[in-house]
Amino acid sequence: MTGDSLVEHGKKKIDWAMTHMPLLARLRREFTEKKPLAGHRIGMSIHLEAKTACLALLLREGGAQVAVTGSNPLSTQNDVASALAAEGITVHAKHGASDVEYSGDLRRVLATEPDLILDDGGDLVKLLHSGVKLEIRGGGEETTTGVHRLRILEREGKLRFPMYAVNDAKMKYLFDNRYGTGQSVWDGIMRSTNLLIAGKNVLVAGYGWCGRGIAMRARGLGARVLVSEVDPIRAVEAVMDGFSVGAMEEMIEQADFLVTSTGCSGVVTKRAIACAKDGLVMANAGHFDVEIDKRALAALAVRQEDVRDGIRQFTLGDGRRLYLLGDGRLVNLVLGDGHPVEIMDISFALQALTLQHIVKSAPLSPGVYGVPEKIDQQIAEMKLATLGVKIDFLTPDQSAYLGR
Template structure:
């Protein structure tokens, strides 16, 4: 196979060990893979996936391939690729991969083009770059596309904006909105892996630090919880009064980000929006402040503004850029402002991605079966799929739960009974 672009083929054996290790913690996806091998629900379908190229993603690719899909994989973030995993997928699974950790912007979009050259019938996105590129410059592909899936909050926001403008030309399932995805992946996965990335990049002690979590969505909730668990004094900043109130009732200090900027030691953005840490925030930050992002795109931190304010920039540790301001203060940006949990760490634990990628696999199957009846809009994952994945996860953990009796079902669906 010659249609691939990876760093080094010699890394493949280490990648296979990493993939197999992750598979041990992905029992739900393993059960789906076994069924896919028998039923081949994706037989002959061309699929292009733009996802983080990790060991967990590799197990999703194995599952899709087992279902009969012809899959191509490219990176959804320039810093999230595990090069040994990419090599193993190419050499051991014969899945074309176009992804190199640290690739520049031109290479990133060259790889997007490679995914589209596959002429996909199903797209699988993490951030909607694949879908947006199709709509902007490859509209000739639209007639053959049945639908797609989207993994992230950021991507779902973009796709819903496209749908609202009547620009979305095929149905997409928002995997991100499944309870078994955002409840576990965003809260438990992002919470733990973001702290892991910050610690690996800096080797600092979290206990006693003022830790500012920017945004209290599912990801922000998880990070705030984990940072507090490690002894940090956690401040939450929000624009949504309901989420701000929730953070207060959860026991966190809530204040405007400009105020938090004056006292924070560590900042992490988790909003999916642009310039949530901006020039005016950098102007008041303490000397030595550490700034990271775990909200997908690096636009959450206005790095160009910081560069204009600085007289010097140097790499002081892997994934730590130190900016010296004109007044002598130092501000540290982690992982070029990209997803720190994937830039300097390994992303979510496999047991978390097990459910996220189970949603991806089953949503792709659902799309193939139902695309003819779906409108050109963004759909949530069907409840029966979400519930089935939760049940499979509980089963794999050796845990059972109760079932409603016929009497209880009747009571819940009737209105006659009262006090």
């Protein structure tokens, strides 16, 4: 597709997402009327697909000038990027961008001189601490990896402006990280492989909120779930949840599927790969493509070939065949459409209200801040309303008893 047909295709995808994002629809009405972001410029680095396009358009309706780029070279959808640009949003992104092109797109977004940042993984913030000097009022970070990078900057005394850890809000990690990742990862794996999950051994590396979701959905699909963890508390939790827990190099011998979700590098090492079962399918759900050692995989292989779209086969010297999905990048976005629309409706409502909170509040000193509890509660109440769910409330006597 090219030209008008590309734009039209992207617009239909955006319209479909908007139809299923009731929280953003409510905020759109408020933002259109009150223009809470008027006079501000927002720089976004985010997985550029239909749901994130809805967020960019909402922020524009709130009065902001918006410039957006991708947060992963393979997750940008060109039709959506074209449709967003046709709507008047400044877009610097394309699918399959080289490292140089990707970095250039980030710099072009910062060249619009934003005073608010919306980051997914921390690449914009990294540039803002690597020679690009702008007056940033604040911003929000969407991911576990990005928050980790922010906390390192804060700990080293280098963070130059306030950033909100949107990822750490309850209405984010309890739903996006768990239910969103759990569904979208298996959607990407099943779309790309067309293989049966039931009866297979699935090894999940990392039992944080994302790992919990991946393991939960694997069990629901009929798999036997194995878990690799370095945190003893999470390992105990995985055991109590009914999963087999052990060391990577032992568990990988049994695995038919391996999914990494740790946010750390070097999770699947050369030694682990050497122990892998013939036919192992490997996928990554962490932000960066560093969890599976791709160099070691290539070094162990005597032959490589692409056997399906997004699937590379590595044949080892003894004839074993191992499969890497999506070049070890985010499998749910490289080989799928990412998290379900309704899940991202929650996360992006958090982002929008956090940016509104930043501009309405007194300037803060540099640091990593939690999303205010009142915003978390507001999003939960809005979500319940869209579901038609009513809940009880504390009586005055109960509030007094609890000291509230």
